[in-house]
Amino acid sequence: MRRVVITGAGTINPLGYAVGATHAAMRQGHCAIGPLDIPDLDRLQIQIGAQVRDYDPTDHFTKSQLSLYDRFTQFALIAADQALRQAGQAVVDPDRAGVVMGTSGGGLTTQDDSYRAVYQDGKDRVHPFVVPRLMANAAASHMSMTHGLRGPNFTISTACASSNHAMGQALAVIRSGQADVMLTGGAEAMLCFGGIKAWEGLRVMARDTCRPFSADRTGMVQGEGAAVFVFEEREKALARGAHILAEVAGFSATSDAGDIVSPDCDGAVRAMCGALRDAGLTPADIGYINAHGTGTAMNDRTECAAVRKVFGVSADDVLISSTKSMHGHLIGAAGAVELLACLLALNDGIIAPTVNHRIADPDCALDIVANTARTAKVDAVLSNAFAFGGLNAVLALTRA
Amino acid sequence: MTISDRVIRILADHALLDTSDVTMDDTLESLGLDSMGLVETIFAIEEAFDITVPFNANAPQDSAFDVSSVRSIVAAVEDLMKQQA
Secondary structure (H helix, E strand, O other): OOOEEEEEEEEEEOOEOOHHHHHHHHHHOOOOOEEOOOOOHHHOOOOEEEOOOOOOHHHOOOHHHHOOOOHHHHHHHHHHHHHHHHHOOOOOOHHHEEEEEEOOOOOHHHHHHHHHHHHHOOOOOOOOOHHHHHOOOHHHHHHHHHHOOOOOEEEEOOHHHHHHHHHHHHHHHHHHOOOOEEEEEEEEOOOOHHHHHHHHHHOOEOOOOOOOOEOOOOOEOEEOEEEEEEEEEHHHHHHOOOOOOEEEEEEEEEEOOOOOOOOOHHHHHHHHHHHHHHHOOOHHHOOEEEOOOOOOHHHHHHHHHHHHHHHHHHHHOOEEEOOHHHHOEOHHHHHHHHHHHHHHHHHHOEEOOEOOOOOEOHHHOOEOOEOOOEEOOOOEEEEEEEEOOOEEEEEEEEOO | OOHHHHHHHHHHHHHOOOHHHOOOOOOHHHHOOOHHHHHHHHHHHHHHHOOOOOOOOOOHHHOOOOOOOHHHHHHHHHHHHHHOO
């Protein structure tokens, strides 16, 4: 079977405008959650989030580009550009290079602005490019156009598992021989009035900050941003002497077929076991798990129970952290940004911490790397994503 | 209609029961309302009484809004209406 490696990574997220800055923030245990700065904040009960701060689109794009790029597309293009630059000459045959991106909301900011214009401001006209801006595949399509990637291109929307599903599909596309190189990851820009108002309704949002696995947690906090990776067929990457960041060793996706919002332990167990099996690994091989770790009581307890079930006695040895405590929940881009923490563990031996942790929860009795980063030699990792809708997607990475 | 009559009607609607089947001593469990049913019920209460109910589904027991029985919910709504009048 063809093997797949990562040869480039790029990001813009609340922790930094590049991979290096993001890794530095993760080492320091920096929390990017703070007061939101968006229009109509006074009408929201949720006042906090992890925004990409001090971001000026005109620093990155021309006016004519920006008339076509929603905020989530901008984030995706910035991350893709960094990833391709790091990968070097990965794209030899553009017909054999494609894109698969994850996003949950797509061009939600464009929708929000346009609805405000017609419903609230009473305007009878919206910008002519509303449709191409808001469509969920806009980011992936602009990535293909910007870099001339003419192979398979599609977008996956599976709520909080979108980018893990996307990267799993990129792996499958290369393994099956449909392409040799895939740009993949996720992008999300949901921190607009409507995006937050909708989440507010579920009453699972934290008022203070995000405290995964802490007994005093009050819920999740939204983030925004993107991370994009260059996935490349291993032999071709080796032949051109590319620097390999990690091998994408396995992937598994399962459905709870249960509740539309409540997670199910068995679905998570089957996804983790499937990823291990696909990678030819055993639980004892795994040194680090990047948890889904939303900071809701329901997720955290179910996820910890699932890890204990999969790992058995070695559950006490594996390190597990939720970096959502630092960069917030990036929804459709969550798994992509969290894969950066996996690369940090594999390549630098640094385990990004679960910050804001105050009180141990007996239902989350695992080594959750509380508050301070730790050093550990890690050869293989899992990255979990468990979405509303009962959709679970787990990636397994190994050190190159 | 009194506040308790209106709250009972909302609870009955969401529990798919007749209002005569709902007593002040009923609990969410005895009414068959799960966590999603509760979140919808609270939304309906907010809309009906034009109040904001402080309730976090992550930690229902820690919320200022006591949902342990129909009686406690009615009392909490009465309190909120006084506070937010």
